[in-house]
Amino acid sequence: MPEGPEIRRAADTLEAAVKGEKIADAWFAFPQLKAFEALLVGQTVTHIETRGKALLTHFSGGLTLYSHNQLYGVWRVANAGEAPQTTRVLRVRLQTAKKAILLYSASDIEMLTPEQLSTQPFLQRVGPDVLDPSLTEEEVKARLLSKRFRNRQFSGLLLDQAFLAGLGNYLRVEILWECELAATHKASELTEPQIDRLAHALLAIPRLSYQTRGQADENKHHGALFRFKVFHRDGKPCERCGGIIERTMVSSRPFYGCPACQK
Numbered sequence: 001m002p003e004g005p006e007i008r009r010a011a012d013t014l015e016a017a018v019k020g021e022k023i024a025d026a027w028f029a030f031p032q033l034k035a036f037e038a039l040l041v042g043q044t045v046t047h048i049e050t051r052g053k054a055l056l057t058h059f060s061g062g063l064t065l066y067s068h069n070q071l072y073g074v075w076r077v078a079n080a081g082e083a084p085q086t087t088r089v090l091r092v093r094l095q096t097a098k099k100a101i102l103l104y105s106a107s108d109i110e111m112l113t114p115e116q117l118s119t120q121p122f123l124q125r126v127g128p129d130v131l132d133p134s135l136t137e138e139e140v141k142a143r144l145l146s147k148r149f150r151n152r153q154f155s156g157l158l159l160d161q162a163f164l165a166g167l168g169n170y171l172r173v174e175i176l177w178e179c180e181l182a183a184t185h186k187a188s189e190l191t192e193p194q195i196d197r198l199a200h201a202l203l204a205i206p207r208l209s210y211q212t213r214g215q216a217d218e219n220k221h222h223g224a225l226f227r228f229k230v231f232h233r234d235g236k237p238c239e240r241c242g243g244i245i246e247r248t249m250v251s252s253r254p255f256y257g258c259p260a261c262q263k
Contacts, residue, residue, distance in 0.1 A: 002069070004052060004166020005210035008131050010075055011048040011055055014101045017077045018045050021096035023059075024080070028109075029091045036063070036111050045094070052126050052165030056117070057094075064117050066110045067092070073106025130166040130206040140164070141199040144187040155183035155250045166206060170231045173256045175201045177230045180240075182262045183250045230256040 002010070026040040040059060049056040055075070057065040067073065073091075078084050078100050088104035103109070112120060127143070128135045143149055149163055157163050158172040167175075176183060178201045179194065187195060209226040229239060234247035234256055243260025 002053070003168030003171055003209075004050065004129065004131055004206055005171075005213060007053050007055065007069070007166070008050050008210050011050050013077060014055075014057075014075055015045070015048050017099040018094060018096050018101055019047065020044050021098070023094055024097055025093070025095040027093040027095075029089070030109065033109065033111055039063075040094070050131065050166070051123055051129055052161045054122060054126070062114060064112045064114075065092070066108075066112055066117070066120060066123075067103055067106055068108040068122065069106055070108055073108075074104050076102045076104065078102060126161045126165045127163050128165065130164050130203055131210055135203065137196075137199045137203060140202050141195055144195060144199060150188040151186055153183065154181060154185050155255070159251060159253065164202060167202075169253045169255075170228070171206055171209070172253075173231050174229060175205050177240075177257060177262060178205060180261050180263075183255055183257065230258065232256065 021044060023040050023043055023045070026037045028034060028037060039061070040063075044060045046058045046060055049058065053070075054066065054068045057067070059065070069075075072088075074088065076084055076086075080095050080098055080100050082100070084102070086104065090102060090104055091106050091109060092101075092103035094101050108122075110116075110120070117123070128139065143163065149157060152160075152163075154172075154176060158167050158175065159169065161167075175198070176185075179198045181190075181194070181198065187198075190198070205226070211226075213226045230245050233245045236245050237243070238245055238258035238261060241258065241261040243258045245256055245258050248255050248257075
């Protein structure tokens, strides 16, 4: 399941294909969106925003295409006029003179005015995005210690998009390992240095994953690279203490951790 860093990299790929280029053709599978096809022709995509696993494609005329991939949705880039071979069902096609971006299999798709965007239900529920460069550690610390979240176990809290958008299972286990915390811990139980360490990791690890994941180790000029320390490493030694990494089920999701140093 893609998490915030993967969704943001997908958005970067879409932007690189069509941003700033006039839309020559727009097509939507859903009847309620058909009226927007002609309206979008001649407009440009100004930017593509991510809110956790939702994509917001902003157009020069002021409208925004909201899409959420849910379990099966996926965006693809193709040359203009090409139809990629796939068994997936096409839902959206936005085409410029050179490129097309295509959304397959998703069902949660809306076209929104600025007013509708401010009241869209999912966007109202979701918390700040961990990849938003304006989000600070102090703001994350305040959310951790807030009445709403301070007594939630991290097992569920770090999967809750209302807390911070863009986190998911692999980020959950990597963040908790980095901070030497168990899934059962709560913010209300931690010392101030532990809270500071967790607030830092909640931003630093997703951002490192976005910036470097998938790059080869020989790319030394990128500095530190993201790699899994515990995720899918059950049975292997913990590189911090030498304990054996275990796989359990926590909040109905596979959880990986070192019981020796995450007490």
